[in-house]
Structure formats: structure tokens, C-alpha cells
Amino acid sequence: MLAGLRLTQGIGTGARSRIYLAVDLKTGQRYAVKRVTRNSAEDDRFLEQAETEYEVSTKVDHPVIRKCFDVHRVRKLLQVKELYLVMEYVPGTGLDRSMPNRLAAFLNLFIRVSEGLGALHLAGYVHTDIKPNNIMIAPGGVVKIIDLGQACPIGHRKDRIQGTPDYIAPEQVERGALTQRTDVFNLGATMYYLLTLKTYPTQVRGADARGGIAIVDKDAPVVPIEINPKIPLALSNLVMDCCREDPSKRPADMTQVQHRLRMIRDIWQRQREEFRRRRDVGQPEGMAQGGDEDEDLAEGSDAPGIIETTG
Numbered sequence: 079m080l081a082g083l084r085l086t087q088g089i090g091t092g093a094r095s096r097i098y099l100a101v102d103l104k105t106g107q108r109y110a111v112k113r114v115t116r117n118s119a120e121d122d123r124f125l126e127q128a129e130t131e132y133e134v135s136t137k138v139d140h141p142v143i144r145k146c147f148d149v150h151r152v153r154k155l156l157q158v159k160e161l162y163l164v165m166e167y168v169p170g171t172g173l174d175r176s177m178p179n180r181l182a183a184f185l186n187l188f189i190r191v192s193e194g195l196g197a198l199h200l201a202g203y204v205h206t207d208i209k210p211n212n213i214m215i216a217p218g219g220v221v222k223i224i225d226l227g228q229a230c231p232i233g234h235r236k237d238r239i240q241g242t243p244d245y246i247a248p249e250q251v252e253r254g255a256l257t258q259r260t261d262v263f264n265l266g267a268t269m270y271y272l273l274t275l276k277t278y279p280t281q282v283r284g285a286d287a288r289g290g291i292a293i294v295d296k297d298a299p300v301v302p303i304e305i306n307p308k309i310p311l312a313l314s315n316l317v318m319d320c321c322r323e324d325p326s327k328r329p330a331d332m333t334q335v336q337h338r339l340r341m342i343r344d345i346w347q348r349q350r351e352e353f354r355r356r357r358d359v360g361q362p363e364g365m366a367q368g369g370d371e372d373e374d375l376a377e378g379s380d381a382p383g384i385i386e387t388t389g
Contacts, residue, residue, distance in 0.1 A: 080162055081150060085111060092225075094124040099167065109147070112163040127227030128163050134226045135165075138201045142194025144168060144214075144224045168224065170216030177210075177272055181309070185343040187213075188269060189336055190221040195265065196332035199258045203229045206256055208264035209245040210271060232257055244277035248323050251281045259325040262335060266320025266328075273313070274305040278321055312342045 083100040089110065090097035100111045114128045115121065128149070135146035145166040152160035170176070178184045191213055198205060205212075207228040214222045228240055233255050241250040247263035249256060267278040279297040299321065303314035316338050322328045329335050 108167045110165045110167045114161045131226040134229045140197035172211035174210040192332040243282045
């Protein structure tokens with residue numbers, strides 16, 4: 079029992095934490111409750127991340143950012159031994175397991191994500207850990223950005239390298255100032271993966287033999303459209319711009335990212351409408367064949383990531 083909540087079942091795990099589905103005994107409202115335990119001093123940073131998630135979420139009011147409602151601390155001899163974070167319950171799955179395979183869904187999704195990140199930036203924070211499994215898709219197309227535990231004020235410099243291999247920005251590895259452009263890089267690396275099913279070649283790509291962070295020489299990235307020729311060139315260019323090594327050469331903020339995503343969507347929609355118009359009146363000779371929008375083109379295709387033609 080937790081302050082009027084009943085924990086019913088485990089629904090996820092994290093670093094030194096477990097997430098439970100909880101029900102309010104009076105209203106029947108469902109919540110997600112993250113339980114973080116301290117077994118040694120090494121666990122203090124996980125308690126701190128849960129505190130950060132609560133603090134930051136209370137400063138942002140946007141439907142794409144998962145809300146946190148309360149935090150309960152269990153102390154023993156003045157030391158916090160357990161922490162329970164009461165969060166909005168999102169009955170969905172992460173993008174690592176629910177990848178969009180149509181261009182329209184992809185563009186609409188990342189327009190929403192960029193809107194949520196823009197709201198976070200307006201509140202003075204950067205997420206610093208955007209990746210596929212920190213973006214959830216719930217029934218009805220609801221999009222949620224989760225896990226604000228690594229968020230920090232804009233311009234902050236962290237004492238240690240913190241981020242996720244394959245999505246981490248160069249300034250995170252170099253422990254430089256973290257800004258809106260850091261989230262732009264993380265978002266670009268996330269889009270790169272979903273479009274190509276390959277990770278962007280960042281400086282950190284996993285753990286070394288001792289389980290620590292492995293910093294490697296950065297390979298030249300392959301442009302997304304060379305891996306997946308079905309995506310628009312403008313989208314491929316946007317992803318590469320987001321992932322530029324020099325933060326000053328990336329889009330300055332999420333407003334610029336949104337603008338380019340919307341332009342790509344609008345142009346693509348016009349092209350699709352024109353294709354349908356021509357198809358309805360008889361396809362001109364030499365025009366590329368396209369699939370029906372209701373056809374599941376992901377089945378049986380060798381192309382990675384987004385699987386959609388103009389039709």
C-alpha cells in the first residue's frame with residue numbers, strides 16, 4: 079500500500095528500479111509507480127535521477143511529456159532507502175518495439191516529439207537522453223516522452239559522461255555545455271535508426287570489456303537515403319543536419335526541426351495527392367509504380383525502416 083494506491087503488477091524495470099501499475103483505491107485511476115531502492119552508495123545517483131524526473135516534470139505542462147504527480151521517500155536513520163515516484167500511466171510501447179513503417183506516421187510522430195521537447199526547452203531544461211525506448215506510443219496514436227532522469231538546465235555541464243551509446247551527442251562525451259542542440263542530435267540519431275535500422279556512428283557505442291564506457295573513433299556516417307532510398311531526400315538531409323558534430327551547425331532548436339518536418343510532410347502529401355490523381359485518370363507512361371496506402375508494404379520488403387512509396 080502506498081498513500082492510497084495499490085500496486086498491482088510489475089510493468090517494467092530500469093537501473094536500480096522497477097515500475098509497477100498502481101490503482102487509486104478511491105477513484106480507480108491508474109498510475110505507474112517507479113520504485114528505486116538504495117543498496118549501496120553507488121545507488122545514490124539513481125535516487126537523484128528519480129528526484130530530477132519529478133522536479134523537471136512538475137515544471138513542464140505539455141501532453142507529450144509524461145507527468146509525475148508525487149514522490150514518496152522511505153528513510154532509515156535519515157538516509158533515503160526507497161523512493162516511489164508516482165507517474166502518469168502510459169499503456170503503450172516504446173519506439174524500439176513499435177516502429178512506424180509509413181512516412182506519414184513517422185513525420186507526424188516526430189512533429190509531436192519535437193513539440194514536446196520544445197516545451198521542455200521553454201521550461202529551461204534539456205532531456206539529454208532521447209532514444210527510441212524513451213518515446214512511447216499509446217493507443218489512439220498518443221505520443222509520450224518519458225524518463226526525465228538525466229534532464230538538466232540548459233547550458234549545464236555534467237561531471238561525467240552521461241547518455242546512451244549510439245544516440246549520445248559529441249558534447250555529452252566531451253562534458254561540454256548541454257543545450258537544445260544536444261536534444262536535436264539525440265533526436266536526429268533516433269530518426270536515423272528508425273529510418274535505416276542502423277545506429278548512427280557516435281563516439282560511444284556500448285560498454286568496454288570491463289563494463290565501462292567505450293569511446294571509439296567516429297566513423298563517417300552513411301547518409302540515410304543511401305540505406306533506405308524510399309525516404310525523401312529532404313528528410314535524409316534533416317537527419318544528417320541534426321547529427322552534425324559541431325552543435326552550431328545543427329538546427330538551433332526544435333522550432334526549426336518542426337518547421338522542416340512540416341514542410342517535408344506537406345510536400346510529400348501534395349506529391350501523393352498528385353500521384354493518386356494521375357492514377358485515377360490513367361497512369362502516364364514511365365511513371366513509377368506505387369503501392370496502395372492500405373497495403374502493408376512492410377511485409378516481404380528488403381528495405382529497412384520506413385517502407386512507403388508515393389502511392
